[in-house]
Amino acid sequence: MKKSFELEDSFKSLSQIPRSEIQKRKTYNSIVQTGRPDRPIGYIARNWTGSLLTIVMILVCAAYLLTEIKSPSQEGLAALNPAELFASSEIVITYLTKSDSAEQFNLHSNLTRKGVSIIDEPGWLEIMNRTVNGRNTVKNAPKMENAFDLLLIYEGRKPDQCKLWINEENVYIKRVKEQRVYKVEASKAAKVIAMIEDMEMQVQF
Amino acid sequence: MSDHYSIRFQKVYEEYSDKVYGYLLLLTGKKEVAEDLTQETFLRVYKHIHQFNGDSQIFTWIVKIARNVAIDHLRRRRRLRFFSLDKYVIESCQPSPVEIIVKGEKTSLLYKGIKSLKLNYQEVLILRKIKEFSIKETALILGWSESKVKITTSRAMAALKKELKRRGEIIEEII
Known part of the structure; x- marks a missing residue:
């Protein structure tokens, strides 16, 4: 039993590995500068107003043009x-x-x-x-x-x-x-x- | 750091990056490589943190990413070694970074013993014995069944003891 406990202790000592705080900060800064998070669907959903307005405007313009081409006004x-x-x-x-x-x-x-x-x-x-x-x-x-x-x-x-x-x-x-x-x-x-x-x-x- | 996800990422990085670094250092044996792979791991976390759905502990999810990053690195290195003269270089007698870091003879011998095992055994020992993940979490990280984790851990422990015995009388004190 004693030997097993000692082995477990040795395993635990391997778990505690120190790391340079400066290097940790450098790595963090690199990550933040390198990549922006991909925008999730939820983010788009929360900021839907602008996107929706744009889409609606495009659809309205397209519909108007189509209507004018297919059945134009009858006067003038x-x-x-x-x-x-x-x-x-x-x-x-x-x-x-x-x-x-x-x-x-x-x-x-x-x-x-x-x-x-x-x-x-x-x-x-x-x-x-x-x-x-x-x-x-x-x-x-x-x-x-x-x-x-x-x-x-x-x-x-x-x-x-x-x-x-x-x-x-x-x-x-x-x-x-x-x-x-x-x-x-x-x-x-x-x-x-x-x-x-x-x-x-x-x-x- | 303007939005919700960036703030969340900062907290995650502060809490788990040291542990991930330790895990990667045990797998690779080199501080610089471990730091690079930690960066790669957290870059992926940063980009996909919104996809974490809470099915597991976030640390388990991050270690799974780290493990994929490390495996990619090891495979890449193996391919490079195949075409280079590195494979003919005789291993140095200098202590490994881990030896320098831990500075304990018994711990150092244990690390050397683990590193001499095949990768499957190394991985399962690092996760189960050193990082103390549960069987379920280990299975999730490695993509194995829980029964495979149990069996492999048992075999890895047997192989480790055998290796430590082979390495000399001093090991007797440990095991």
């Missing part, structure tokens, strides 16, 4: 649509015919058939360009009646299928797949109406 200067974001191509030719209904679009094929008017007159093309590529949209457009199907052919871009109608000396154009309605500039509307009336007589829509 309209927001850009996705196609316009990339490029505003020039219209090179248009096809016009009488609409059967507000829902149907008749200019899918056989564009040279009787009743379809092909228009590449520069003045007309410029008016169409300015109208559908401009921002002059109207919020409370009059109801679409006696409309025309208008196919706009672009250079290097898919055609636009539009509805065109006349109401009280004003001309309105609307892309089939969009809700917004463009209004031809008042000074140009008379020319458009006159051309359509000429075409109506010539091709007998």
